[in-house]
Amino acid sequence: MPHIVFNKNILINTPTKKGENEFLFVAKSFSKDESRKTEYKVAVKNLDKEFLLTIKDKDDNFLIKSDKTTRISPVSFIKSALNSYVELTNSDILFENTKNLKEKKEHEHKYLKEIDYFVNDFKTTKELVIEIGFGSGRHLLYQAKNNPDKVFIGLEIHFPSIEQLLTQLELQNITNVLVVNYDARLFMEFIESNQVGKIYVHFPVPWDKKPHRRIYSNEFVSEALRVLKLDGTLELRSDSRKYFDFCVDLLTNLPKAKISIDVNKELEVSSKYEDRWKKQGKNIYDVILTSQVVDKDINLDFDFSFDFEINVDNFFEHAFLKAIIIKKYFVHIEELYYILNHNNSALIKVTMGNFDRPVTKYILILNGKLSYYQGEPLPTSSNIAAHKKLKEILKK
Numbered sequence: 001m002p003h004i005v006f007n008k009n010i011l012i013n014t015p016t017k018k019g020e021n022e023f024l025f026v027a028k029s030f031s032k033d034e035s036r037k038t039e040y041k042v043a044v045k046n047l048d049k050e051f052l053l054t055i056k057d058k059d060d061n062f063l064i065k066s067d068k069t070t071r072i073s074p075v076s077f078i079k080s081a082l083n084s085y086v087e088l089t090n091s092d093i094l095f096e097n098t099k100n101l102k103e104k105k106e107h108e109h110k111y112l113k114e115i116d117y118f119v120n121d122f123k124t125t126k127e128l129v130i131e132i133g134f135g136s137g138r139h140l141l142y143q144a145k146n147n148p149d150k151v152f153i154g155l156e157i158h159f160p161s162i163e164q165l166l167t168q169l170e171l172q173n174i175t176n177v178l179v180v181n182y183d184a185r186l187f188m189e190f191i192e193s194n195q196v197g198k199i200y201v202h203f204p205v206p207w208d209k210k211p212h213r214r215i216y217s218n219e220f221v222s223e224a225l226r227v228l229k230l231d232g233t234l235e236l237r238s239d240s241r242k243y244f245d246f247c248v249d250l251l252t253n254l255p256k257a258k259i260s261i262d263v264n265k266e267l268e269v270s271s272k273y274e275d276r277w278k279k280q281g282k283n284i285y286d287v288i289l290t291s292q293v294v295d296k297d298i299n300l301d302f303d304f305s306f307d308f309e310i311n312v313d314n315f316f317e318h319a320f321l322k323a324i325i326i327k328k329y330f331v332h333i334e335e336l337y338y339i340l341n342h343n344n345s346a347l348i349k350v351t352m353g354n355f356d357r358p359v360t361k362y363i364l365i366l367n368g369k370l371s372y373y374q375g376e377p378l379p380t381s382s383n384i385a386a387h388k389k390l391k392e393i394l395k396k
């Protein structure tokens with residue numbers, strides 16, 4: 001992580017500019033606990049990118065580095081901002097690693113998509129097929145190659161598997177697969193209703209000791225049914241009898257769907273895990289859920305604005321810095337910062353949303369007006385619920 005240690009000095013006056021970097025404000029941490037060390041956040045703008053730097057004490061000196069939550073890429077923007085800041089203070093540099101740190105190669109690939117792409121840009125009239133936890137990708141590659149008229153979305157949380165699949169897509173010249181590094185339990189929320197022909201879940205981790213981590217749950221199944229077209233299918237294939245029984249239980253008697261089960265059914269292609277289990281003589285179980293209903297459309301245009309103003313002093317005086325947990329989501333106000341030399345202005349660091357995929361954001365308050373710094377959270381149901389709770393907390 002690039003950082004510079006420099007002689008402790010007065011903070012810069014903002015707004016000011018050095019090279020391409022505009023320094024918009026400096027904010028100072030606020031805590032009633034006097035043992036907590038003071039920390040500063042410096043807001044930087046360079047072209048269309050806005051981000052924060054952190055200044056902390058380092059022995060008798062200052063250390064400046066990027067703020068983890070608002071870190072941007074490429075890292076050259078951060079290095080440039082750190083150097084510009086220190087130059088503006090006219091301080092002596094005691095240590096720096098911004099000159100010879102190698103740029104980390106960004107994962108750039110035309111078929112690898114960020115989740116925002118599905119919220120803001122993704123549109124297709126073609127049928128979608130989703131494969132969850134594609135692993136070595138053997139099944140996904142086979143299906144995509146044999147169904148060029150469909151768009152495949154591959155979900156995986158293990159990055160080496162993703163890299164392996166991207167390489168194969170290129171080598172085999174397959175162009176109808178989008179790959180996402182995202183937890184499948186939360187992904188479906190971004191897909192329109194009635195668009196998916198098949199969802200494959202082949203050999204998911206059985207999580208016998210931690211069943212709450214399984215892909216299948218009531219929420220997952222109901223989201224899967226929403227995105228499936230009429231007669232679309234959610235297909236589990238597993239070597240685990242326990243997982244199979246658990247899913248059959250979950251899927252039986254759903255009002256909008258029917259199930260069919262099978263043992264040792266042969267598919268056109270056998271995945272890496274399947275080969276392994278077959279060699280060991282294990283049974284392979286299938287349970288297929290078929291959607292029998294057309295669902296309502298969803299709206300991804302949730303308005304994350306704050307339609308009120310606050311008094312920063314009052315709020316800071318009474319702020320409660322502990323997580324508030326409400327069933328499936330939570331809100332945790334973590335840190336408070338006063339923006340220096342600005343009336344009624346602050347930064348609030350908050351972590352919120354779903355326990356499996358929390359989001360950390362800063363709320364920027366300028367003259368009492370609130371907004372999310374660096375853009376709004378993704379419109380997931382947990383983030384929407386957490387935002388509503390956060391509004392209640394801030395209004396008090």
Ligand SMILES: C[S@@+](CC[C@H](N)C(=O)[O-])C[C@H]1O[C@@H](n2cnc3c(N)ncnc32)[C@H](O)[C@@H]1O
Pocket residue numbers: 132133134135136137155156157158161182183184185202203204205215271272273274
């Ligand atoms: C046992 S492997 C099976 C891989 C492949 N389907 C096969 O049959 O060879 C399970 C895969 O699911 C992925 N996985 C586990 N949990 C996941 C989640 N919540 N979302 C997406 N992928 C997940 C793992 O990284 C792993 O690659």
